[in-house]
Amino acid sequence: MHRILSTELPAHAGRTVALEGWVHRRRLLKSVAFLILRDRAGLAQVVAAPTLLAGFPEETVVRVTGAARANPAAPGGVEVIEPAIEALTDPAEPPPFDLYRPELSAALPTVLDHAPVALRHPRLRAVFQLSAAATAGYRKALDALDFTEIHTPKLVGSATESGANVFGIDYFGRPAYLAQSPQFYKQMMVGVFERVYEVGPVFRAEPHDTVRHLAQYTSLDAELGFVADHRDVMAVLREAVAGMVAEIAVRADRALSTVDVKLPAVPERIPAVHFADAFDLVGRATGEDLSGEPDLAPAHERWLCEWAVREYGTELLFVTGYPMVKRPFYTHPEPGRPAFSNSFDLLFRGMEVATGGQRLHRYGDYLAALAGQDLAPYESYLQAFRYGMPPHGGWAIGLERFVARLAGLPNVRQATLFPRDLHRLTP
Amino acid sequence: MHRILSTELPAHAGRTVALEGWVHRRRLLKSVAFLILRDRAGLAQVVAAPTLLAGFPEETVVRVTGAARANPAAPGGVEVIEPAIEALTDPAEPPPFDLYRPELSAALPTVLDHAPVALRHPRLRAVFQLSAAATAGYRKALDALDFTEIHTPKLVGSATESGANVFGIDYFGRPAYLAQSPQFYKQMMVGVFERVYEVGPVFRAEPHDTVRHLAQYTSLDAELGFVADHRDVMAVLREAVAGMVAEIAVRADRALSTVDVKLPAVPERIPAVHFADAFDLVGRATGEDLSGEPDLAPAHERWLCEWAVREYGTELLFVTGYPMVKRPFYTHPEPGRPAFSNSFDLLFRGMEVATGGQRLHRYGDYLAALAGQDLAPYESYLQAFRYGMPPHGGWAIGLERFVARLAGLPNVRQATLFPRDLHRLTP
Numbered sequence: 001m002h003r004i005l006s007t008e009l010p011a012h013a014g015r016t017v018a019l020e021g022w023v024h025r026r027r028l029l030k031s032v033a034f035l036i037l038r039d040r041a042g043l044a045q046v047v048a049a050p051t052l053l054a055g056f057p058e059e060t061v062v063r064v065t066g067a068a069r070a071n072p073a074a075p076g077g078v079e080v081i082e083p084a085i086e087a088l089t090d091p092a093e094p095p096p097f098d099l100y101r102p103e104l105s106a107a108l109p110t111v112l113d114h115a116p117v118a119l120r121h122p123r124l125r126a127v128f129q130l131s132a133a134a135t136a137g138y139r140k141a142l143d144a145l146d147f148t149e150i151h152t153p154k155l156v157g158s159a160t161e162s163g164a165n166v167f168g169i170d171y172f173g174r175p176a177y178l179a180q181s182p183q184f185y186k187q188m189m190v191g192v193f194e195r196v197y198e199v200g201p202v203f204r205a206e207p208h209d210t211v212r213h214l215a216q217y218t219s220l221d222a223e224l225g226f227v228a229d230h231r232d233v234m235a236v237l238r239e240a241v242a243g244m245v246a247e248i249a250v251r252a253d254r255a256l257s258t259v260d261v262k263l264p265a266v267p268e269r270i271p272a273v274h275f276a277d278a279f280d281l282v283g284r285a286t287g288e289d290l291s292g293e294p295d296l297a298p299a300h301e302r303w304l305c306e307w308a309v310r311e312y313g314t315e316l317l318f319v320t321g322y323p324m325v326k327r328p329f330y331t332h333p334e335p336g337r338p339a340f341s342n343s344f345d346l347l348f349r350g351m352e353v354a355t356g357g358q359r360l361h362r363y364g365d366y367l368a369a370l371a372g373q374d375l376a377p378y379e380s381y382l383q384a385f386r387y388g389m390p391p392h393g394g395w396a397i398g399l400e401r402f403v404a405r406l407a408g409l410p411n412v413r414q415a416t417l418f419p420r421d422l423h424r425l426t427p
Numbered sequence: 428m429h430r431i432l433s434t435e436l437p438a439h440a441g442r443t444v445a446l447e448g449w450v451h452r453r454r455l456l457k458s459v460a461f462l463i464l465r466d467r468a469g470l471a472q473v474v475a476a477p478t479l480l481a482g483f484p485e486e487t488v489v490r491v492t493g494a495a496r497a498n499p500a501a502p503g504g505v506e507v508i509e510p511a512i513e514a515l516t517d518p519a520e521p522p523p524f525d526l527y528r529p530e531l532s533a534a535l536p537t538v539l540d541h542a543p544v545a546l547r548h549p550r551l552r553a554v555f556q557l558s559a560a561a562t563a564g565y566r567k568a569l570d571a572l573d574f575t576e577i578h579t580p581k582l583v584g585s586a587t588e589s590g591a592n593v594f595g596i597d598y599f600g601r602p603a604y605l606a607q608s609p610q611f612y613k614q615m616m617v618g619v620f621e622r623v624y625e626v627g628p629v630f631r632a633e634p635h636d637t638v639r640h641l642a643q644y645t646s647l648d649a650e651l652g653f654v655a656d657h658r659d660v661m662a663v664l665r666e667a668v669a670g671m672v673a674e675i676a677v678r679a680d681r682a683l684s685t686v687d688v689k690l691p692a693v694p695e696r697i698p699a700v701h702f703a704d705a706f707d708l709v710g711r712a713t714g715e716d717l718s719g720e721p722d723l724a725p726a727h728e729r730w731l732c733e734w735a736v737r738e739y740g741t742e743l744l745f746v747t748g749y750p751m752v753k754r755p756f757y758t759h760p761e762p763g764r765p766a767f768s769n770s771f772d773l774l775f776r777g778m779e780v781a782t783g784g785q786r787l788h789r790y791g792d793y794l795a796a797l798a799g800q801d802l803a804p805y806e807s808y809l810q811a812f813r814y815g816m817p818p819h820g821g822w823a824i825g826l827e828r829f830v831a832r833l834a835g836l837p838n839v840r841q842a843t844l845f846p847r848d849l850h851r852l853t854p
Contacts, residue, residue: 003653020653022618022815040573040621059815088653089789092815116615116811125619132576136566146467149559151645151826153845154581154628155594157852167582169596169605171642172632172849178596178605185845188543188854192552194467200627201581205599215598218578226430226447226515362516380854384543388449388486388519399578418580418612422599425584427615427807 001065006037006044009078012068017080019044019064020088022120025100026053035085036075036100037064038120042254045071045079056085058099059092059117108411115418115427126255127415131403133252134244135199138220138397141243145236147222148193152185154178154201158377165205167215178203181396186223187330187359188384190392197222199399207422211411212298212351214400215420223394230332230342230358233393234272234318237346237354241316242266244402259407264315264348271308272318275340278304294326302350320344322357329369332358332393342393349405356395361385428492433464433471436505439495444507446471446491447515449547452527453480462512463527464491465547469681472498472506483512485526486519486544535838542845542854553682554842558830560679561671562626565647565824568670572663574649575620579612581605581628585804592632594642605630608823613650614757614786615811617819624649626826634849638838639725639778641827642847650821657759657769657785660820661699661745664773664781668743669693671829686834691742691775698735699745702767705731721753729777747771749784756796759785759820769820776832783822788812 001018009017021039033050036043046064056062066083095117097106104111104121111118119125139149159166159177167178182198189196202219222240227233245263248256256263273281275296282300283290285307296304296319308317321340324333334340343357360366363385370378403415413419418427428445436444448466460477463470473491483489493510522544524533531538531548538545546552566576586593586604594605609625616623629646649667654660672690675683683690700708702723709727710717712734723731723746735744748767751760761767770784787793790812797805830842840846845854 020817061815061817088817089815090791093813095814113807114810116618116807117814119616119619120814128577128620129575131578135576136570139563139566143563148556149562150555150844151558151628153643153847155630155643155847155852167596167598169594171594171852172634174852176852189546189844191543192546193555201578203582207599216580216582364517380540380543383541383854386520387522387544387547388488388516390447390488390515417577417616420580420582425582425598425601425603427810 003063005041006039007041007076009044009068009080010076013070013078015068017066017068019046019080021062023056023058023060023062023092025058026056028053035064035083037062038122043075045074046083046085047079047081048083048085052083052085055091056087057091057094059095059120060090061088061092062086063088108413112413112419112424113427119417122258124414126252126258127403127407127409128417129252129255130248130259130407131399131415133248133250133255134403134406135218135220135399136251137244137247138240139197139199140247141240142195142197142222144243145195145239147195147197147224148189150182150186150189150193150196150198151200152179152182152189152198154203160184160377160381165207167203167205180204181219182221183328183330184381186221186394187389187392188381190223190225191384191387191389194226194390195222195224202396209422211413212401213421214412214416215422217401217412217416218399220397220399220402221394223392225390225392227358227391227393229391230320230344230356230393233356233358233395234270234320234344237356237395238266238270240397241270241346248406261407263406266316267312267314270316270318270346271312271314272320272344273304275319275321275323278319281307294323296345298351301347301352305347305350308347315349317347318344319347327357330359330366332360344395346395346397348402351401351405353402353405354395354397356393358391358393361389361391430490432468433466434468434503436471436495436507437503440497440505442495444493444495446473446507448489450483450485450487450489450519452485453483455480462491462510464489465549470502472501473510473512474506474508475510475512479510479512482518483514484518484521486522486547487517488515488519489513490515535840539840539846539851540854546844549685551841553679553685554830554834554836555844556679556682557675557686557834558826558842560675560677560682561830561833562645562647562826563678564671564674565667566624566626567674568667569622569624569649571670572622572666574622574624574651575616577609577613577616577620577623577625578627579606579609579616579625581630587611587804587808592634594630594632607631608646609648610755610757611808613648613821614816614819615808617650617652618811618814618816621653621817622649622651629823636849638840639828640848641839641843642849644828644839644843645826647824647826648821650819652817652819654785654818654820656818657747657771657783657820658699660783660785660822661697661747661771664783664822665693665697667824668697668773668781675833688834690833693743694739694741697743697745697773698739698741699747699771700731702746702748702750705746708734721750723772725778728774728779732774732777735774742776744774745771746774754784757786757793759787771822773822773824775829778828778832780829780832781822781824783820785818785820788816788818
């Protein structure tokens with residue numbers, strides 16, 4: 001008999017059905033027992049004699065054949081009675097924690113050490129359904145805007161982009177590095193496709209052990225040509241974020257209720273505050289003297305997000321114009337105020353989730369920005385500019401950060417299937 | 428004035444328009460000159476006085492404002508006359524080859540060394556539009572079948588999956604390795620989502636310099652639970668390939684004509700031949716003595732594909748049942764013939780483009796398969812099986828190989844934006 005999913009049970013009341021899944025929980029009462037079966041779609045209740053369930057401990061994979069019967073007390077209003085139960089594998093060992101409780105009662109390191117089984121918990125699992133839907137929405141929004149998806153090298157010959165925090169690798173006996181971002185490649189590809197995006201891993205040999213940093217994360221990158229300045233880039237990023245949020249609503253509404261979070265409203269135009277003004281605001285509110293500070297601290301980002309909720313009723317805020325000293329060499333300066341830049345960060349619920357800006361596009365500007373450095377490692381990157389590149393810009397969204405903010409998770413590791421950090425290399 | 432794309436020109440005949448793009452070609456005749464402008468959508472013809480074009484060499488990025496006029500001889504039937512041309516960048520240097528000729532007349536190493544500019548050639552560019560459409564189709568087909576997209580670690584603590592050809596990395600002073608595939612992780616995630624896929628880079632320290640191997644390539648992975656055996660996996664892989672081909676037809680029809688190739692018909696059921704029978708066929712046809720050979724050579728794959736065209740009228744062929752000795756330890760043996768396996772390769776136009784099979788799913792079977800080895804590096808992988816895993820299987824498609832076969836490209840590097848191999852680490 002063809003397997004049906006737990007969610008299809010209500011449509012089969014009165015018929016014989018076959019379900020397959022994991023023994024989520026057994027509840028033994030005096031004269032009757034319930035087996036709660038978990039499959040990819042949800043949970044189903046099976047009523048059986050207590051003795052029948054003894055051989056099927058929690059997490060054993062089983063096939064249940066029986067009669068579907070309406071019962072308003074069962075999940076979905078229909079349960080399975082008079083079951084025949086067949087194990088599809090040996091009886092499972094007892095998991096290190098009860099997966100059927102509403103919350104997983106274990107510390108984060110324990111959860112991460114046991115990720116293959118911990119992630120089966122409906123609440124943990126739902127986070128990654130939000131992640132998958134967000135990624136699909138990102139691609140959908142950019143596909144509709146005529147972007148082309150690209151795949152770029154993760155193995156690079158020199159650590160040119162920022163120079164710091166790169167992983168070294170032995171490349172057939174030569175030194176090489178893991179790419180910190182697809183920055184150079186996505187810019188070069190603006191010369192080919194005008195509008196490109198990439199969803200892929202990036203690598204940071206991040207020596208800090210914080211709740212917001214990972215050694216590998218998923219970067220949602222994009223780059224587009226023929227922009228007037230960074231504001232055109234921000235407008236397209238707004239579309240990408242709106243697409244992510246919209247697709248979560250469509251594809252992952254059950255995951256949203258499981259995690260019990262609300263989607264942000266994405267305003268038609270996400271408000272923007274210039275870095276200089278942001279520091280004035282924060283300084284005046286907190287009494288801190290921030291003059292000469294080149295960057296926002298995490299506490300400042302949190303304050304600005306609270307301010308944006310009060311001022312504009314939005315959980316999304318752009319900060320623009322970051323000082324050039326804090327931005328990479330390819331950043332376009334702000335016309336008329338060259339200490340500032342045509343760059344931006346996107347803050348969401350208290351944290352930076354995306355960074356971007358307008359880039360230099362003239363060959364001469366690159367030569368000036370790299371003056372005094374050996375140009376050899378930049379040779380292929382500079383080709384793009386020697387042979388004509390339009391004004392362009394782009395961004396990178398940290399997927400795990402975005403999902404952590406969305407799901408209200410304090411640690412970015414909770415939005416990563418198998419996180420990698422200073423200490424963790426397994427599972 | 429708002430920019431329009433070259434393909435929008437026909438709808439604007441009789442109006443003033445602005446175009447932006449690259450100077451693809453200048454043709455200077457006696458009294459008139461043509462500027463062919465290239466943008467992401469295509470080409471447009473601009474008619475101008477020869478003197479006007481002198482300052483805008485090929486590949487310079489320009490904005491052209493002028494009158495759109497019907498001219499049946501122009502691409503799209505409409506050209507731009509009386510133009511004002513403004514450079515958006517400095518005049519470009521002469522590219523190392525003429526991008527406007529129908530074919531790029533340079534050897535592959537030269538093309539690869541100059542990838543940022545070579546990829547602007549319409550024929551080269553089109554290959555990657557096929558690639559993007561194929562990837563989108565892959566995801567669309569699997570999304571419709573209730574798969575969940577995952578992102579897994581590319582940095583792993585041990586080279587357990589096959590042991591050979593891994594890149595070593597310095598991970599905060601400890602040895603680590605680049606993942607050769609998401610194999611272990613996608614299997615573990617079957618325990619969470621039942622059906623998962625990943626599109627991402629995989630790394631092989633491949634010591635051979637061939638037309639079919641790369642040090643980094645894009646792997647289209649999937650894994651699904653609750654299968655009867657490998658044939659269920661093959662049926663879903665058929666859906667994925669059909670989705671790839673269908674999406675190319677929808678999204679990349681112009682790229683298809685540019686590359687001048689035909690899509691394969693994907694039969695409702697892709698024919699399958701068992702490894703043992705395949706060797707009989709090849710041996711009888713070629714007179715080779717193949718007894719005891721554990722694997723098909725490239726020439727055998729080519730012969731089998733020609734045979735499938737003759738026999739079944741299809742360019743896609745499954746070979747099943749590869750000898751266990753040539754398959755990894757997690758491979759499920761063939762019931763009743765344990766020297767063979769429940770595995771398969773998918774051949775397409777003469778070459779293997781995907782490999783897959785049913786995996787072991789019982790904890791005890793893993794302990795037996797790994798008998799005599801130190802189990803510590805497998806500890807987290809084995810968790811999944813200790814706590815209950817359904818019968819499952821999956822596959823990996825090599826995106827670049829698939830696209831190379833599709834586009835009739837002899838070298839897989841021609842289907843890779845920036846290939847990585849034994850010798851090449853730039854651009």
